[in-house]
Amino acid sequence: MLKINQLSKYFHGKQVLHSIDLEIKEGEIVTIIGPSGSGKSTLLRCMNLLEVPEAGEVLFEGTNLLDPKTNLNEIREHIGMVFQNFNLFPNKTVGENITLALKLLKKMDDQSAKEIAFNLLTRVGLADKIDVYPSKLSGGQKQRVAIARSLALNPKLMLFDEPTSALDPEMVKEVLDVMKELGEGGMTMVIVTHEMGFARQVATRAIFIDQGQVLEDTTPEQLFTAPKHERTKEFLAKVL
Ligand code: ADP
Numbered sequence: 001m002l003k004i005n006q007l008s009k010y011f012h013g014k015q016v017l018h019s020i021d022l023e024i025k026e027g028e029i030v031t032i033i034g035p036s037g038s039g040k041s042t043l044l045r046c047m048n049l050l051e052v053p054e055a056g057e058v059l060f061e062g063t064n065l066l067d068p069k070t071n072l073n074e075i076r077e078h079i080g081m082v083f084q085n086f087n088l089f090p091n092k093t094v095g096e097n098i099t100l101a102l103k104l105l106k107k108m109d110d111q112s113a114k115e116i117a118f119n120l121l122t123r124v125g126l127a128d129k130i131d132v133y134p135s136k137l138s139g140g141q142k143q144r145v146a147i148a149r150s151l152a153l154n155p156k157l158m159l160f161d162e163p164t165s166a167l168d169p170e171m172v173k174e175v176l177d178v179m180k181e182l183g184e185g186g187m188t189m190v191i192v193t194h195e196m197g198f199a200r201q202v203a204t205r206a207i208f209i210d211q212g213q214v215l216e217d218t219t220p221e222q223l224f225t226a227p228k229h230e231r232t233k234e235f236l237a238k239v240l
């Protein structure tokens with residue numbers, strides 16, 4: 001589904017990603033873990049070209065995102081993204097947050113768009129919040145709305161950047177449960193997370209990044225029980 005070849009990224013002359021090779025297959029649930037500043041967000045953002053790499057290729061279903069002829073907006077409809085801080089539109093209701101892209105990009109009428117919003121909100125357990133403004137929601141509810149919104153265009157791939165890091169501890173589970181269900185439904189997902197339990201139990205694959213390099217790319221079981229690199233062991237010792 002997604003293929004990254006020899007990808008390098010620099011910020012102000014400093015290299016933050018070093019010749020990354022990575023392939024994400026349909027149905028995989030891949031977690032990316034690693035220390036703060038190691039390049040996890042940058043790598044994730046390169047997957048839909050929110051960050052533009054200086055070298056290498058990003059292919060989505062065979063289409064090279066860096067080809068100037070590629071219609072990026074069309075590709076991005078297939079790639080949903082969920083951020084740490086929800087990024088909901090505060091001046092729009094929960095329902096409007098979800099229907100916006102459907103009306104704007106898909107030219108869908110009010111009624112049909114609202115029906116899709118209702119169904120998505122039902123899936124994340126928030127159908128009763130459809131007419132409420134985001135400010136009235138808890139962090140966990142906001143993130144579930146953000147997930148519902150990112151599903152509106154029926155993406156093939158979902159990217160999550162620390163979706164539970166801004167949440168109070170008691171709200172982490174409700175969000176992880178929604179993500180788990182999404183995975184069980186067959187969604188292909190790449191998830192940057194510090195939730196090691198989730199990475200271990202839900203992911204089909206785990207990647208450890210340090211200083212812009214992929215040091216491990218293996219099964220969660222292998223990564224957590226028998227990491228190859230000393231740096232992985234040090235990291236796990238601190239977070240487990
Ligand atoms: P992580 O998500 O693993 O914490 P990031 O991908 O955010 O790491 O950052 C990797 C490195 O790139 C860090 O050194 C960070 O300071 C730097 N960086 C990230 N985004 C920018 C940016 N927009 N401008 C300059 N430097 C950045």
Ligand code: MG
Nearest residue numbers: 040041042162
């Ligand atoms: Mg980050």
